[in-house]
Amino acid sequence: MSSTPVTQGEMSNVPEEQPLLGYNVGIARGGKRKLPPCCMPCCVVYMIITVIICGGLAIGLGAAYNSINDEVQKVVAQEVALTPDGETIDKFANSPVPVHMTFYLFNLTNADEFLNNGSKPIVKEIGPFVYDENKTKFDMIWNKDESILRYNESCIYTLNKNKTKLNPLKTNITTLNLPLLGLLVQFEKLQKMVENLPEIAKKLVDDIIKGLDTALKNEFSENLFMTRSVDEIIWGYEDPFLKYLSQFNLSFLPIPKDGRFSLENRTGFTGPNMVYTGKYDSRDTARYLMWNGQFSISGWGTPYAMMLNGTEALLFHPGINKDERLEVFVSELFRSGYFSYYQDVTEYGVKMYQFRLPQEELKKANQDPGFFMDAPDGVLNLTAVYPLNVPVVVSKPHFLDADKIFRSYLNDSSDIKPDKNKHDAFLNVEPITGATLHAAKRLQINIRLAKTSHLTEFAKLPNITYLPIVWVEEGGQLDSSSADDLKNQVYTPMKIVKGGTIGAIAVGGFISVILFLLLFIYGTYKCEQKIKNRRQNGRIQYDD
Helix, strand or coil: CCCCCCCHHHHHHCCCCCCCCCCCCEECCCCCEECCHHHHHHHHHHHHHHHHHHHHHHHHHHHHHHHHHHHHHHHHHHHHCCCCCCCCHHHHHCCCCCEEEEEEEEEECCHHHHHHHCCCCCEEEEEEEEEEEEEEEEEEEECCCCCEEEEEEEEEEEECCCCCCCCCCCCEEEEECHHHHHHHHHHHHHHHHCCCCCHHHHHHHHHHHHHHHHHHHHCCCCCCEEEEEHHHHHHCEECHHHHHHCCCCCCCCCCCCCCEECCCCCEEEEEEEEEECCCCCHHHCCCEEEECCECECECECCHHHHECCCECCCECCCCCCCCCCEEEEEHHHCEEEEEEEEEEEEECCEEEEEEECCHHHHCHHHCCHHHCCCCCCCEEECCCCCHHHCCEEEECHHHCCCCCHHHHCCCCCCCCCCCHHHHCCEEEEECCCCEEEEEEEEEEEEEEEECCCCCHHHCCCCCEEEEEEEEEEEEEECCHHHHHHHHHHHHHHHHHHHHHHHHHHHHHHHHHHHHHHHHHHHHHHHHHHHHHHHHHHCCCCCCC
């Protein structure tokens, strides 16, 4: 194969100038047109330049988007930080979400048969009794660099008559006499402590306990079970025997000075408390450093069990993801726990992640030994930290997610019907801000009772029983107005910023396409011009 220059005379045989985008200007044998090799480098060069420019533009716009997104996250973290000028501090001090405390009490209908014949207890659920909860954080003080916030907290409960059908002052419940039970537990502990002492010491302790036991029954009419109004059981009453004992300095008995006993305080106070503000590390936002003047919770058996971990569950760090555990300090349990991701939910147009208390958290194999988990799976033992060391164990309501053995201790006619939708605890958390917008903290107080020869009150009980006393739901949910405020303060600005960025990327992409076409056309045009010039100068060569 060889190439021969074209003479001027042969120029008449060369086709006329091809269209701008017509590459096949060479004529091979057989009449087939081919792209002259001389124009290939030009097109390739222009294409490479175009790709480099477009690629650089795309990378630059992508980097700009990531940078703007990071800046948005930083702005959100600054707004959520619990600093004096932060947008969240007022909501942290006074929650805009209405919160209610709801009580369901268990009425023991066969107290005599249970106490004297060892029959399985029959409990019937009575309720709901709903109270509006008004918590206020006050006396807020920041340290010098605003990384730690110190405050006190008050709480007031008011009966919600619209949601409560039964009158708590006139509705009576038969239940365990918890103050008496606590005293009996202390008596039993004292008897066990002197078992190895000389007989004279043991006899002295036995005589004291018998005297107190006689006084309980004869002078104060105290029995292991009592019938009182719902209002008294929840908010407290003056116990005659506790009032009597409070005048003595009995160091081994933690007796309330006013002789009152209650499940809750109608007007409560907690403090001082300290939390991290998240100013310098957003992942520390609202995390406890101190609760009620304590840096750790005494009574538990190991340093780990005593630790204060997590927040109070109203606010977490911004940028929540589905893979993490949300650590919570539950003051009613005097300990920390965690919630794990369960599902996505949307309320009033606000997208949230729902976290629930997992069943694994209630398995003793997963618990630190310092929590004294000596019961079947499904309950938490609070005996070590509960007043008077009453043998309290806490579960989910109706023993949800607990070992079936707990329900077997009760008569089949009892109102124990676990339902995940009604009885499981959950937190619906808005992931951008870390704010909890809908929550239900649900737990049930049960008492562990066992037959013992040390005390006559326990001599005829079943070998072991876990008796439900009450289950409680503390919950609240944002309303449409609060949802609109959140969307205006968080979603709208983010949409504007991200929308603008995406618009810029779209415009940049369009410009890239136009630029590519222009350079491509320009490159092709230059090739055509080059070919034309060579035709005119007689330098075009053809393949044989």
